[in-house]
Amino acid sequence: MRWTILPLALVCALELGATPRLEVEPGDKLILTALPLILSDAQVRPHLTTGLTTTFAFRVTVLTGGGKLVGGSQVEIRYEPWDEIYHVAVMGIDGRIERHTVASFGDLSEWWKTLRLGVLDARHADWSAASEARITVAVVPFSQAEGDDTRRWFSESLERASRSSAEEIARSAEDGPEPLGRALNLLIATSIRRRALLSYRWTVAVPVEPSP
């Protein structure tokens, strides 16, 4: 079993080492394609089978001579445990949402590889001045989505935020008698894990001419 997993892991590592590609479509629409197979990443794949939505937020920043153009797109994937299929929603730059269902993880991987995401519509942009583009994709698992600040209120209940300058002087220079507050702080500190928001980034060249 171990010997069958090893080549698979190697293939995945090679896939992850790949770089996505940008293409210019007629009409000056910038397309992101040839996406590395981050779905197979050991940090990502478990989230894809929870039955809850995993979001892939793409952001593309094109550096031009005098500034930058910023665009993006979003893909949502949710596994349906009863039908054992994947529901996929792709949100493009035009605001339209395309929905698909995919029968298996293998099919999902194939679909991902052939995905063409419209990320920037810059009809009046001067592509000839574009030097390179930075591509970032943030993987937002269900349980770590933005806005999880509500868990924070109780910890503020323990720590007094406002001290006078004189009190701070003693704290920074000597061992102040804050033993109780310190133990409570430690209780908090050892109970909070920083948000593990996965992100991937690449820097790629920007094609000047539309793809044939």
Place this chain on the structure above:
Amino acid sequence: MEQEESKSMVLRTVPRLPWGGKGVLLRGLACSAVVAVALAAVPATAVEDGRPRFLIETIAVEGLKRASPETIVAVSLLEPGQRYSEGELREAVYRIVRLPFILAADLALRRGSERGKFELVVTVEETRRFFFGGDLTYTRFGQPLAFAGISARRNSLSTSHLAGVRLFVGQNGVLFAALGEDEGGFQVGYNQYDLFGRRIFLSLGYATMDDCCSVTVAPLGLDPTASSWIRSDRFERFALTLGFPLRGNQSLRFQASFDESEAGQRQAFLRPGDAFSAFDHRDLSDHDLELAWIYDSTDDPLLPRIGLAMSAAVDYRTLTSEMGRTHFVGEEPFPDPTPLPEMRTELLRATFHGNRYWPLSDRQSVGLGMRIAVGRSQVRDVAFAQEFIRRADLDVLEGSVTVRHALNLLNGPRTSSWGELRWEQTVEYGYEGTSPELGPGDRSLTSLTISSVLVFRNSWGVVRIGVAYLDVRSRA
């Protein structure tokens, strides 16, 4: 949330088929075929406005070692038999992660007993039973200061460490105890979460130290002599905190703390070597009551990198102590047998505090903070240098501005299992003043603090190692 829409409704429509009565076998086959087609045509998950709503049949909790699953389910506020959107489930997982004995929580859906019903699996990771904290800070003073005695010092090296254990008591209760310092500091406390099922937080604590020498400095409004208070004998603290969550990221906090120490010395820290500024004190009491409104959207209570934290507080604080002058023979202090009247000061203060954090990149962030406080204090029977102030009413003004920069040297999903390492730089400028002035001496203080600290944190504890520059000036 909606009540359950049972799949049996679909099954009940089958006997009404128009071609019934040709035989049991044929009818059975026909019914089975129709049921299969009907089930295949019905989506397993109800969808509203393009968003799925899941019918939760049962809730299972996995990964627990010490806490009870009932606590986790109760805190989630989810009930079997109800439909929930992903947003509602997300709120539930936040409520679970907010518990301070939970490190991480994840949700997943499994098939339930019938198509369309789900088992919600809550997987949690608990905190360690033991915790540890350590600090090591070298501070260089901008001018000689007398913090821990009458002698001038140009620098200090402060070290402290603390190790403790937490135990779960009943539902939502955590008892903790910790030992710290070579001098025998001991503390014990109890935290109750979700008090009365209202998400109220209660914390009770007691701490004691039996030996020399902890040092504190009170706000100038409370102690206009700008002194360091050195406790040379038994010190005790009782503390009570109540937290009431409000809407969103807001909460109310009530705190009461009562510090008592039996004996020690008081020394004006800006007057090193001045024997007239040194006093002996006995039965020192420092009591504080505070009510605060808090807004906090930062991503971490200790090491934030994004968000806004604000608080508006009113506090009432008293400081009382029996005092006596101290005679010095060389460096050795001896209390004067003639006691002075009991010193008593009271401070009523309103404070606004704000901190904003911005991420510069995945690893770097900057922060800007400000604090302003205004208040009124009453000072009675305070000895200062060679004067004695019977009574004075003072207006108090405090303010500070802080700029921070932080760089995560070690952090990320692949390293978070064994810890994170962060390098923090802070520059703070502070001001404190009282009016009217009380005779000669230091009636306002300015301070500049520049610090650079390495912070390591994991699920066992927090260790800080840093250097600081501290320049305190007085305006006579």
